[in-house]
Amino acid sequence: MPVWLREYSWRQTGAAVYLSLPVRGVRVTPANIFCTEQYLKVSIPPFLFEAILYAPIDDTNSTAKIGNGNVFFTLYKKEVGMWDSLTLANANKEKLQYLRENAVLKAHEKAKEETEAKKVTKQEHKKYALEATMKLEEAERKRIEDLKEKERQKVTKELELWKKQQEDAEKQKRVQKELHQEVEPLKVKKKEQMNKTSILNEGTSETRLKPTKGCPSSYNMFSENLKEEQLPAPRSAATIKINFTSRVFPTALRESRVAEEEEWLRKQAEARRTVSADLSELEDLKEEEKNPDWLKDKGNKMFATGNYLAAVNAYNLAVRLNNKLPLLYLNRAACHLKLRNLHKAIEDSSKALELLTPPVPDNENARVKAYVRRGTAFCQLELYTEGLQDYEAALKIDPKNKTIEKDAEKIRHLIQGTTQDS
Amino acid sequence: MSSAGLERPQLVAHVQQALSYTLFDCKWVPRSARLLCLGSAARGTGLLQLYELRGGRLVLLREIEKAKPLKCGTFGATSLQQRYLATGDFGGNLNIWNLEAPEIPVYSVKGHKEIINSIDGVGGLGIGEGAPEIVTGSRDGTVKVWDPRQKDTPVANMEPVQGESKRDCWTVAFGNAYNQEERVVCAGYDNGDIKLFDLKTMSLRWETNIKNGVCSLEFDRKDVNMNKLVATSLEGKFHVFDMRTQHPTKGFASVSEKVQKSTIWQVRHLPQNRDIFMTSGGAGSLHLWKYEYPAQRSKKDSEGAEMGVAGSVSLLQNVTLSTQPISSLDWSPDKKGLCVCGAFDQTVRVLIVTKLNKV
Numbered sequence: 001m002p003v004w005l006r007e008y009s010w011r012q013t014g015a016a017v018y019l020s021l022p023v024r025g026v027r028v029t030p031a032n033i034f035c036t037e038q039y040l041k042v043s044i045p046p047f048l049f050e051a052i053l054y055a056p057i058d059d060t061n062s063t064a065k066i067g068n069g070n071v072f073f074t075l076y077k078k079e080v081g082m083w084d085s086l087t088l089a090n091a092n093k094e095k096l097q098y099l100r101e102n103a104v105l106k107a108h109e110k111a112k113e114e115t116e117a118k119k120v121t122k123q124e125h126k127k128y129a130l131e132a133t134m135k136l137e138e139a140e141r142k143r144i145e146d147l148k149e150k151e152r153q154k155v156t157k158e159l160e161l162w163k164k165q166q167e168d169a170e171k172q173k174r175v176q177k178e179l180h181q182e183v184e185p186l187k188v189k190k191k192e193q194m195n196k197t198s199i200l201n202e203g204t205s206e207t208r209l210k211p212t213k214g215c216p217s218s219y220n221m222f223s224e225n226l227k228e229e230q231l232p233a234p235r236s237a238a239t240i241k242i243n244f245t246s247r248v249f250p251t252a253l254r255e256s257r258v259a260e261e262e263e264w265l266r267k268q269a270e271a272r273r274t275v276s277a278d279l280s281e282l283e284d285l286k287e288e289e290k291n292p293d294w295l296k297d298k299g300n301k302m303f304a305t306g307n308y309l310a311a312v313n314a315y316n317l318a319v320r321l322n323n324k325l326p327l328l329y330l331n332r333a334a335c336h337l338k339l340r341n342l343h344k345a346i347e348d349s350s351k352a353l354e355l356l357t358p359p360v361p362d363n364e365n366a367r368v369k370a371y372v373r374r375g376t377a378f379c380q381l382e383l384y385t386e387g388l389q390d391y392e393a394a395l396k397i398d399p400k401n402k403t404i405e406k407d408a409e410k411i412r413h414l415i416q417g418t419t420q421d422s
Numbered sequence: 423m424s425s426a427g428l429e430r431p432q433l434v435a436h437v438q439q440a441l442s443y444t445l446f447d448c449k450w451v452p453r454s455a456r457l458l459c460l461g462s463a464a465r466g467t468g469l470l471q472l473y474e475l476r477g478g479r480l481v482l483l484r485e486i487e488k489a490k491p492l493k494c495g496t497f498g499a500t501s502l503q504q505r506y507l508a509t510g511d512f513g514g515n516l517n518i519w520n521l522e523a524p525e526i527p528v529y530s531v532k533g534h535k536e537i538i539n540s541i542d543g544v545g546g547l548g549i550g551e552g553a554p555e556i557v558t559g560s561r562d563g564t565v566k567v568w569d570p571r572q573k574d575t576p577v578a579n580m581e582p583v584q585g586e587s588k589r590d591c592w593t594v595a596f597g598n599a600y601n602q603e604e605r606v607v608c609a610g611y612d613n614g615d616i617k618l619f620d621l622k623t624m625s626l627r628w629e630t631n632i633k634n635g636v637c638s639l640e641f642d643r644k645d646v647n648m649n650k651l652v653a654t655s656l657e658g659k660f661h662v663f664d665m666r667t668q669h670p671t672k673g674f675a676s677v678s679e680k681v682q683k684s685t686i687w688q689v690r691h692l693p694q695n696r697d698i699f700m701t702s703g704g705a706g707s708l709h710l711w712k713y714e715y716p717a718q719r720s721k722k723d724s725e726g727a728e729m730g731v732a733g734s735v736s737l738l739q740n741v742t743l744s745t746q747p748i749s750s751l752d753w754s755p756d757k758k759g760l761c762v763c764g765a766f767d768q769t770v771r772v773l774i775v776t777k778l779n780k781v
Contacts, residue, residue, distance in 0.1 A: 148432070151434060152434050152436070155436070156436065159436070159475070159757065160477070163455050166454070166756070231552075231553050231554075232552060232603075233553075234572040235553070235567070237578070238578055238579075239580070240578065240580045240619055240624055240625060241583045242581070242626060242629075243582070244588075244589050244611065245614070
């Protein structure tokens with residue numbers, strides 16, 4: 001239950017009402033005061049003061065002064081006149097209620113309107129600020145443009161001036177040329193006399209280099225000015241042979257198929273490193289015999305001397321040590337071909353080709369050999385179509401190889417021959 | 423941008439001319455306000471147009487059509503009176519034309535089996551000493567030096583060893599022509615090789631590889647003792663080599679800059695100041711650079727051999743003119759700061775670079 005404040009004093013003039021409300025012991029803030037046209041309330045819990053005013057007042061202009069334990073209201077009347085009392089006398093409960101609610105609503109509306117007004121002004125301010133900055137920037141830009149334009153014009157003028165100077169210079173030269181032309185025949189005669197007598201040559205070009213006799217004017221103009229020395233004879237022809245920077249793959253950065261090449265290099269590196277299992281059997285081998293490369297070389301030598309079985313043995317051992325080196329299979333395939341173990345040759349060539357992926361320019365040669373060997377094996381088994389396929393694959397890698405071409409042709413004829421027969 | 427920024431050289435676009443053919447090269451005609459545009463018409467024939475800069479416009483003076491598209495041209499090997507143009511075309515032919523009578527070439531040879539990518543001339547225009555010579559670099563991997571007085575055979579031929587797979591030669595440049603005997607040709611290839619050939623001793627003097635294809639090479643001056651060489655490449659890098667000191671193993675010292683991601687198509691030094699050069703990029707931009715020499719140009723390395731010290735490069739200005747690569751660039755030898763550039767958007771632009779005196 002609120003404590004009603006009933007002690008108050010008031011006085012009035014024709015236009016205003018002055019109300020003094022003592023509030024001892026409590027602090028009053030503007031939030032505690034609520035005032036509309038006909039309703040005044042001061043609520044400082046638990047204290048409460050409310051008054052339904054006799055007549056409407058102008059609540060926007062009215063003031064309340066808080067201080068000294070007192071709230072002093074200055075309420076300006078809407079209609080000039082003397083009030084009988086501060087509050088409406090016969091105010092029943094319902095009317096009070098109604099008035100209170102009304103007052104609250106009105107206050108709300110007013111608050112809303114105020115916020116709206118504030119928003120609108122804020123927008124306008126923003127817009128104004130934006131326009132102002134835009135104008136400033138525009139001005140700056142224009143200034144720069146103007147400066148640039150001025151430069152341009154200045155420069156254009158200079159250019160024109162220079163051009164004029166050039167033209168004037170040209171004209172001068174032409175005039176001089178004409179003068180010289182008149183003097184020419186005299187000079188030539190003098191020159192001839194001089195040439196007969198003196199060995200020394202002046203540095204003039206007339207008698208020496210210019211073969212054209214039909215245009216004396218062109219070099220005459222400059223005969224006084226230029227001192228042409230004898231041009232050296234054309235250089236003796238020579239050729240310089242050059243090499244281009246070698247890379248692992250000789251392609252420029254933009255052309256390289258780096259991914260594939262990297263893969264190929266990695267495979268090679270791995271292949272070198274693998275040492276296969278069952279070393280137990282190989283313990284009694286010499287150190288060098290465990291090296292696949294050394295074994296490969298041995299095999300190659302034996303192949304060269306014609307000892308194919310021994311070569312095969314060497315390659316077999318190498319493969320046992322490291323089954324990822326394509327060249328081992330390739331060479332073993334060659335041996336098998338010589339030994340007429342055609343199926344084995346095919347097997348080995350196929351294994352070699354498998355290991356020679358991805359296809360990069362580096363392993364071109366190896367791949368050509370593999371295809372050719374496999375093709376030969378097929379043909380010797382009379383599987384000519386497979387053989388032809390392999391030869392054509394080889395030809396695709398190396399189109400310039402004549403022997404492969406010839407062999408492919410032969411096989412084609414054979415195939416056509418057999419199909420005709422059967 | 424404050425006014426302090428305007429103290430730097432400005433690249434002012436003076437004139438722009440739209441063309442109806444693909445432009446490969448543009449060159450100033452020495453001692454004149456005329457410029458030459460070389461290219462390929464849509465029909466597959468070569469086109470040569472001569473323009474004059476008049477007022478604020480380019481006026482077409484002559485148009486000459488040839489059988490094969492023209493790729494590159496130079497005035498470097500002719501005298502100032504004659505001003506013959508040497509061109510390389512798509513068919514590998516080297517021709518020298520007299521622009522007054524362009525029907526028959528003054529000199530013609532089928533120098534290469536494939537397109538001549540780049541051409542340079544030395545000994546003419548009153549610059550340098552020695553015989554006028556022309557060097558051409560072609561897609562067939564060879565670099566050949568020609569003397570207009572000798573028909574049909576080159577006076578020097580730099581070709582790959584038998585059996586070596588060939589790399590396209592993309593650019594060539596003359597240098598070191600300070601007296602009658604000395605001369606050097608530098609060639610850049612598409613795999614990043616740069617090779618320096620000494621024509622006096624007919625040998626390979628230096629080679630290096632800059633990893634990316636070399637688009638353009640230029641010595642800062644052809645007619646002095648080799649001073650600097652700028653090499654530009656794909657992927658936006660260029661290298662400046664200090665050519666005064668050659669180390670026996672390390673070669674020449676260099677400094678490199680990366681500009682943008684796009685290819686740097688051309689580099690051209692300002693004829694009036696050899697420390698300023700302009701690079702043109704694949705994104706249609708031009709960059710103006712200044713090279714600063716180091717305090718000491720050479721120093722001794724650990725074994726006591728002389729080694730060069732590269733300086734530094736600073737960007738003076740840049741401008742983007744087009745969306746297509748600017749493939750050709752030429753400074754006017756007569757007016758400082760006047761330059762022409764041709765881009766693949768079929769326009770030729772004349773630019774003026776201001777404030778070069780204050781740099």
